[in-house]
Amino acid sequence: MDFDDFVRASNQGVDPAVYEIENAAIDRHGVLWAALKDQAPWRGRVLLDLGCGSGFWLPRYRDAGEVIGVEPDVNLLDLARARRAPARVLHGSAEHIPLPDGSVDVVHARFAYFFPHPSFDPTPGLVEVSRVLRPGGRLVVIDNDTEAGEFAALLKASPWAATQGRDTYARDWWADKGARTTPVMSSWEFDTRTDLEAVLRLEFPEALAETWLGRHPDRTALSYGNLIHTWPPD
Numbered sequence: 297m298d299f300d301d302f303v304r305a306s307n308q309g310v311d312p313a314v315y316e317i318e319n320a321a322i323d324r325h326g327v328l329w330a331a332l333k334d335q336a337p338w339r340g341r342v343l344l345d346l347g348c349g350s351g352f353w354l355p356r357y358r359d360a361g362e363v364i365g366v367e368p369d370v371n372l373l374d375l376a377r378a379r380r381a382p383a384r385v386l387h388g389s390a391e392h393i394p395l396p397d398g399s400v401d402v403v404h405a406r407f408a409y410f411f412p413h414p415s416f417d418p419t420p421g422l423v424e425v426s427r428v429l430r431p432g433g434r435l436v437v438i439d440n441d442t443e444a445g446e447f448a449a450l451l452k453a454s455p456w457a458a459t460q461g462r463d464t465y466a467r468d469w470w471a472d473k474g475a476r477t478t479p480v481m482s483s484w485e486f487d488t489r490t491d492l493e494a495v496l497r498l499e500f501p502e503a504l505a506e507t508w509l510g511r512h513p514d515r516t517a518l519s520y521g522n523l524i525h526t527w528p529p530d
């Protein structure tokens with residue numbers, strides 16, 4: 297089955313191997329992870345990773361009662377299923393979650409689907425998430441902070457700014473839905489300069505990546521601001 301709301305990710309959908317390096321560079325000090333737990337603890341609960349991609353984060357929810365991944369891209373779905381994780385991985389999308397009503401305690405959407413901008417309204421996915429959430433359940437969306445950190449500056453300078461980084465459109469959209477937004481400053485930290493270069497070249501047009509790399513010849517890390525949107529707030 298194809299999903300009419302599915303757009304292949306321009307990063308992980310194109311080069312899952314380099315995106316694996318990117319995921320491994322994210323939040324090495326656990327600041328973001330701690331903030332996610334704080335927003336909606338998952339110990340002993342049913343956690344759904346919506347748009348789980350190749351499933352990088354699935355094995356990390358060790359203390360959840362049950363872990364479920366949902367992913368529309370069949371290539372990534374296969375990678376997620378091949379990962380050694382005690383998780384069910386299902387073909388689905390934010391608009392079509394193959395789970396019963398009221399069956400999930402915590403939904404994480406990590407850089408997946410919820411990118412509201414003037415020509416994309418993710419309300420249908422929010423309605424579907426609210427269907428599968430149990431009373432008292434939470435959706436926690438991990439997004440980029442478009443205002444803070446070195447990654448935000450790159451985003452602003454990139455063509456993706458029009459949909460993901462020009463202003464506070466996404467933050468305002470969530471505020472309008474009554475969500476609570478929590479900024480978290482984290483980082484990307486790579487083992488090698490080569491890894492950083494590969495990821496910057498995956499995420500940004502060549503000229504922009506080369507300019508940043510040229511200005512920061514010794515760096516293997518950069519600061520990365522995230523926004524966590526929690527819905528409903530309490």
Ligand SMILES: C[S@@+](CC[C@H](N)C(=O)[O-])C[C@H]1O[C@@H](n2cnc3c(N)ncnc32)[C@H](O)[C@@H]1O
Pocket residue numbers: 301302303304305307308309319346347348349350351352353367368369372388389390391405406407408409
């Ligand atoms: C940047 S990747 C992030 C993947 C994963 N969450 C991670 O952090 O490794 C974006 C993901 O969103 C998925 N996606 C795209 N459209 C979607 C939709 N309508 N519903 C759910 N996921 C979607 C893509 O296939 C891709 O797996």
